[in-house]
Amino acid sequence: MMTRLANPARFMRVSGAALPWLGGATAIALAIGLVWALLLSPPDYQQGESVRIMFIHVPSAVMAEGVYYLIALASFVALVWRHPLADVAAQAAAPLGAAFTLVCLATGSLWGRPMWGTWWVWDARLTSVLVLFFLYLGYIALVNAFDDASRGARAGSILALVGVVDLPIIKFSVDWWNTLHQPASILRTGGPTIDASMLVPLLIMALGFGLLFATLLVLRMRTALNERKARALRLYAVEPRATEAAERLPAAGAAARMRRA
Amino acid sequence: MAPFLGLLRRDLRLSLRQGGEMGLVLGFFVMAVVLFPFGVGPEPELLSRIGPGIIWVAALLAAVISLDRLFAADHADGSLDLIALSPLPLEAAVLAKATAHWLTTGLPLTVLAPLLAVFVDLDPAAIPVLMLGLLIGSPVLSLFGTIAAALTIGARRPGVLVSLLVLPLYLPPLIFGAGAVEASMTADSGHADLLLLGALTLAALPLAPLAAAAALRQALE
Numbered sequence: 001m002m003t004r005l006a007n008p009a010r011f012m013r014v015s016g017a018a019l020p021w022l023g024g025a026t027a028i029a030l031a032i033g034l035v036w037a038l039l040l041s042p043p044d045y046q047q048g049e050s051v052r053i054m055f056i057h058v059p060s061a062v063m064a065e066g067v068y069y070l071i072a073l074a075s076f077v078a079l080v081w082r083h084p085l086a087d088v089a090a091q092a093a094a095p096l097g098a099a100f101t102l103v104c105l106a107t108g109s110l111w112g113r114p115m116w117g118t119w120w121v122w123d124a125r126l127t128s129v130l131v132l133f134f135l136y137l138g139y140i141a142l143v144n145a146f147d148d149a150s151r152g153a154r155a156g157s158i159l160a161l162v163g164v165v166d167l168p169i170i171k172f173s174v175d176w177w178n179t180l181h182q183p184a185s186i187l188r189t190g191g192p193t194i195d196a197s198m199l200v201p202l203l204i205m206a207l208g209f210g211l212l213f214a215t216l217l218v219l220r221m222r223t224a225l226n227e228r229k230a231r232a233l234r235l236y237a238v239e240p241r242a243t244e245a246a247e248r249l250p251a252a253g254a255a256a257r258m259r260r261a
Numbered sequence: 262m263a264p265f266l267g268l269l270r271r272d273l274r275l276s277l278r279q280g281g282e283m284g285l286v287l288g289f290f291v292m293a294v295v296l297f298p299f300g301v302g303p304e305p306e307l308l309s310r311i312g313p314g315i316i317w318v319a320a321l322l323a324a325v326i327s328l329d330r331l332f333a334a335d336h337a338d339g340s341l342d343l344i345a346l347s348p349l350p351l352e353a354a355v356l357a358k359a360t361a362h363w364l365t366t367g368l369p370l371t372v373l374a375p376l377l378a379v380f381v382d383l384d385p386a387a388i389p390v391l392m393l394g395l396l397i398g399s400p401v402l403s404l405f406g407t408i409a410a411a412l413t414i415g416a417r418r419p420g421v422l423v424s425l426l427v428l429p430l431y432l433p434p435l436i437f438g439a440g441a442v443e444a445s446m447t448a449d450s451g452h453a454d455l456l457l458l459g460a461l462t463l464a465a466l467p468l469a470p471l472a473a474a475a476a477l478r479q480a481l482e
Contacts, residue, residue: 079475131429138426145416154479155412159426162408162472166430169461173433176457180440 006083008225015218022215029208037201044198050114055202057107059209060100064132067097067213071139072164075157085221087153090160091143092220096213098136104129124178128171135163264349265357272361283365286327290370293319294377305382312381313391313442319377320370320395321431324402327366328427329419331358331410332477341414345481351474355411359403359470367399383442390445390455394438398458404469405430411476433461 005011037055044051071090078086108126109119120126143156236243276282297315298308308315335341344354374395378388409427413419437458441451 131432134425134429138429141422141425142412142416145413145418145422147417148415151415151479151482154482155416155476158472158476158479159412162430165468166433169433170429173436173457177436177440180444 002077002083006085008085011085012222012225015222019215019218019222022211022218026208026211026215029204029211033201033204033208037205041201042195042197047115050111051198053107053111054198055205057104057111058202059206060104060107061129062206063209063213064097064101064104064129066210067093067100068132068135068160068167069164071097072160075160078153078157079161085225087157088221088224089217090157091153092224093213093217094136094140094143094156096216096220098133098140100209100213101129101133101136105133122178124171124175127174127178131170131174132167135167139163264347265353268344268349268354268357269361272358273364276361276365282327282330283369286323286366287369287373289326290319290323290373291377293322294380297381309382309384309446312378312383313387313439313446315381316374316377316383316391317395317435317439320367320374320399321402321428321435323370324366324399324406325424325427325431327362328406328410329413329423331362331407332414333410333419336414336480341477342481345477351477352470355407355470355473355477356466359400359407359473362406363400363403367395367403371395371399384446387442387446390451391442394441394451394455394458397455397462398434398438400462401434401458401465402431404462404465407473408469408476411473411480414477414480434458437461 005014033055038052041052041055043049071093074086074090074093077083078090105126108129112121113119139156139159142159143152146152146155232243294315297311301307301311332341335344345351347354349357371392374392375388378385378391383391406423406427409423409430412426413422416422437454441454441458444454445451
């Protein structure tokens, strides 16, 4: 399927057909999840109503981590197999992952204020998520730092792989640091074992967030491919002979093929 | 071996002839440490408590400052292409550059650390652990730095970008290096942190040149 979708024109057709279904599924999952989580699920015996932030916080945390691994996988595919859409996918996913991380940090802060009495605490998990946020920002900054977009894509794929290799090391060292510096704390390090009446809406919210990511990713990829097409057309309109000469070089072949598609 | 040493000698000669650069980095290191008492107050107890962290953070920042010029000058005048075309494997060339960077940044920082320990009123018994940690951990800073420097060749604003990229990567050596000193100050032993720091260096030695060479190849395409 990866090779079948490697052709940008075919990807546009397939994704264009799939997008309404993806969007619909996202809307249904999020609607069911939000209503169930925010209105119908029981309040926690200790935390009361503010536990409902968990239904936003935990799915965004899962997405934040998962999207980074997805970016690393896409970067690996881009580097090893030169899949033409892999780096498009990685670059499209990065701001989404950063947004999920930011939502995770913000909702965590809002949850922490009533729970622990503080907006922020240098807990191992919070610190790791903050570092993940900076890894996302670094990736986005690097990809956009070059005038030549393909140079940015290549640099970004290497950075994503370095980051994914270093992520376990960073997490381990942050854990180490935290256990050495742990003050007498009122934080429970784990959550309570979760009851089914909360687990099911949580899973539905996680599914909804995953579908939301997939929908937005496909949308962003289609936009990126359309932008590329528009840029190639603009160049062709200004200088047809130079573009055609460049077309005969293998590197520009993909752009030419896309234009004719 | 000879091409490796040749590249190393060339880089050392270049940086020593422009002696100002090495002095600037060390000057920044001292200045950064000196800023902290002005920020947090001069009480010795406070300073000695946060001293190891201050010195390590300042060492990180000083290492970061000199990174963007690691490959930029060579890329600008074309020597980087020549280095890539030479029989020396690109990974070995990166290792030579990282060694030169360490010899002109990390090693002098380590030597200067006891002086700065005086500024932050660090317990004298902790100074050997501080120096050992810096000695073992500063190669990691140079090695990870070559990755970031190679990735940002030809970028707009490479200096700031390198810092943003490399500081998350610098967290593990910072945690273990400062942790070793703090552990030794609380009558615990800094052994575990130092061993982990050594493990980081040993892991970075083969892996960082791989990543940096891949990044260089992408940059030179």
